Amino acid sequence: MSYMLGLKCRECDREYPKEALYVCEYCFGSLEVSYDYKALAKKVTRKTIEAGPKSLWRYRDLLPIDGEPAAGYYSGFTPLVKADILGKELGVKELYVKDDSVCHPTCSFKDRVVAVALSRARELKFDTVACASTGNLANAVAAHAAWAGFKRFIFIPANLEIAKIVGTLVYSPNLIAVDGNYDDVNRLCAEIAAKYRWGFVNINIRAYYAEGSKTLGFEIAEQLGWKAPAHIVAPAASGSLVTKIWKSLKEFDKLGLLEGELRTKVHLAQAEGCSPIATAFLGNHDAIKPVKPSTIAKSLAIGNPADGYYAIDVLKQSGGTAGIVSDDEIREGIKLLARTEGIFTETAGGVTVAVAKKLIDEGKIPSDESIVLAITGNGMKTQEAIREAVGKPIHIAPSLSSFEAEVLKAGCKL
Numbered sequence: 001m002s003y004m005l006g007l008k009c010r011e012c013d014r015e016y017p018k019e020a021l022y023v024c025e026y027c028f029g030s031l032e033v034s035y036d037y038k039a040l041a042k043k044v045t046r047k048t049i050e051a052g053p054k055s056l057w058r059y060r061d062l063l064p065i066d067g068e069p070a071a072g073y074y075s076g077f078t079p080l081v082k083a084d085i086l087g088k089e090l091g092v093k094e095l096y097v098k099d100d101s102v103c104h105p106t107c108s109f110k111d112r113v114v115a116v117a118l119s120r121a122r123e124l125k126f127d128t129v130a131c132a133s134t135g136n137l138a139n140a141v142a143a144h145a146a147w148a149g150f151k152r153f154i155f156i157p158a159n160l161e162i163a164k165i166v167g168t169l170v171y172s173p174n175l176i177a178v179d180g181n182y183d184d185v186n187r188l189c190a191e192i193a194a195k196y197r198w199g200f201v202n203i204n205i206r207a208y209y210a211e212g213s214k215t216l217g218f219e220i221a222e223q224l225g226w227k228a229p230a231h232i233v234a235p236a237a238s239g240s241l242v243t244k245i246w247k248s249l250k251e252f253d254k255l256g257l258l259e260g261e262l263r264t265k266v267h268l269a270q271a272e273g274c275s276p277i278a279t280a281f282l283g284n285h286d287a288i289k290p291v292k293p294s295t296i297a298k299s300l301a302i303g304n305p306a307d308g309y310y311a312i313d314v315l316k317q318s319g320g321t322a323g324i325v326s327d328d329e330i331r332e333g334i335k336l337l338a339r340t341e342g343i344f345t346e347t348a349g350g351v352t353v354a355v356a357k358k359l360i361d362e363g364k365i366p367s368d369e370s371i372v373l374a375i376t377g378n379g380m381k382t383q384e385a386i387r388e389a390v391g392k393p394i395h396i397a398p399s400l401s402s403f404e405a406e407v408l409k410a411g412c413k414l
Contacts, residue, residue: 002038006208007031007124010310018064018205020124030306035065037211040132041255043300046226049257056112056215060242062251063116063215064208070122071144076215086340087351090360094370096229097337100377101345106143107242107378108136108165108346113212114144114244117201120208125234126199132189133202134182134237134299135164136346136377137173141201142171147238153198155185163296181293183304210240210307217248219373228264230369231320233249233356235348235376236268237300239277239311245374246314265320267365268311269332269355270297271347277308278322281315288312296385297326312387314375321364323355330354331389334379344379352376 004270011029022031030213044061052058055249056076057069079099087095101127106307114137121129128151131141138154145152154166157180168175173221178185199316201209221228228249234242246266270278273295280288288308293301305311315322325333330347333354338344345353352373359365379386396402407414 001043003036003061003115004038004051004136005034005067006134007189008034018066020126020199020369022204023204023219028213033172033207033211034253035062035369036072037251044141044255044257046222046257048220051231056115056212057218059215059218062218064211065116065119066123069115069119071118071148072111072212075104075111075115076402077188077219080220081341081343083373086337089340089410091197092359092360092367092371093367094368096224096370096372097218098216098345099343100216101343101349101375101379106136106139107381108140108281109137109213109216109374109376110140111144112215113137113209114140114201115206117199117209118144118148118150119120120205121150121201122148122207124199126197126205128153128196128198129201130154130192131201132156132186134170134183134301135381136299137158137202138168138175138382139164142168142173142175144171146171150199153291155189157181157185157301159298161382161384163383168383170172182302183290186302188202188360190253206306210244213241214243214248215252216374217245218252219250220245221249221258222371224370225259226252226261227259227374228252230263231265231267231371232351232374233269233352233359233371234246234265234374235297235300235351236270236305236311237302238305238349239268239309240309242268242311242314243307246318263363264318266313266314266318267320267355268322269351269360270324271297271300273297274301274303274327275324276303278324279306280308281312281322282324283374295347296382297330297351298382299348300351321359323358324371325351325358326353329358331355332388334386335390337375338379343375346379346382347378347385348377349375349379351372
């Protein structure tokens with residue numbers, strides 16, 4: 001049984017059928033999925049969720065599909081790591097890392113959104129799926145759509161990290177590298193989506209696709225014993241992840257699944273070279289000014305964020321804030337997480353860690369409250385960004401004397 005009622009404009013509340021639509025024809029606002037929460041309240045309990053599969057589909061009743069899932073059987077339910085060593089270094093008592101860099105087929109949170117998007121694409125009778133991507137989405141669509149039997153067209157900026165290009169090509173999609181940044185790619189894809197009957201996961205079926213991010217928030221609450229943390233720090237590109245984490249917690253609260261009141265503050269993390277949402281929020285500006293991205297955090301390099309205004313609303317509603325960090329701080333954030341918790345995150349995770357450190361140091365996140373850091377992708381995908389920052393191996397001859405001499409020369413203690 002599906003509890004999805006249809007689509008609703010996020011601006012004027014006009015209702016639409018649950019089809020491949022993504023913009024209101026009256027006010028041009030974006031569309032979002034609406035649900036029958038009264039019926040859900042009678043069906044969904046902690047026990048029914050706990051009895052579900054160890055994947056994101058344990059939350060199927062709160063996701064926008066009518067029938068059986070078509071992808072993502074092995075996505076979701078990633079570790080929530082109690083990060084005591086990192087917490088001690090940052091001076092906080094209760095710190096967790098939601099580690100979406102592992103336990104996903106393509107090692108990023110995009111496996112969540114793609115699982116939902118492709119399942120809905122199958123129901124909408126698409127035989128070809130496509131996307132505009134900064135890398136992780138390209139990997140996920142290429143992989144999941146191959147397994148589900150879709151034809152695939154994937155569009156990326158031509159200067160993407162080589163690991164993400166290889167990580168897409170290995171699944172044999174039609175990979176199109178476009179001269180320009182993500183915003184250029186996205187504009188082109190909007191034109192193509194208007195001409196060809198393809199399911200563009202982040203364009204004409206975006207309303208369904210975006211709902212997959214809710215599962216990250218659902219898992220955090222469930223893994224904390226059905227409690228919402230005091231703070232969540234998450235990276236932002238389009239801003240959608242932040243909005244859906246907040247929506248997930250509100251849905252759990254509405255359905256009576258949370259222990260205690262919902263008092264979570266959501267904080268948004270962006271890189272200095274592409275921070276239109278954070279800049280607008282921190283400057284108290286009414287308008288988000290598009291930028292031309294220039295940062296090592298290429299997965300966050302969206303200069304004209306589609307959900308930027310909604311992300312700012314989340315910060316205001318929840319009482320959270322935003323932070324901006326430099327490329328050097330991003331590299332240090334990656335190294336800090338790896339050194340303390342043994343988690344190798346990509347550049348977006350480095351942004352999250354660095355912003356969390358900054359907000360804690362500034363007192364904007366108290367040291368005695370629970371904090372969750374959303375780590376959204378694996379560092380193996382962005383090695384070139386930190387290659388010069390991690391040092392070099394100690395080179396020795398194959399002898400004990402060489403080992404001892406060179407190690408001591410490097411300042412190591414034996």
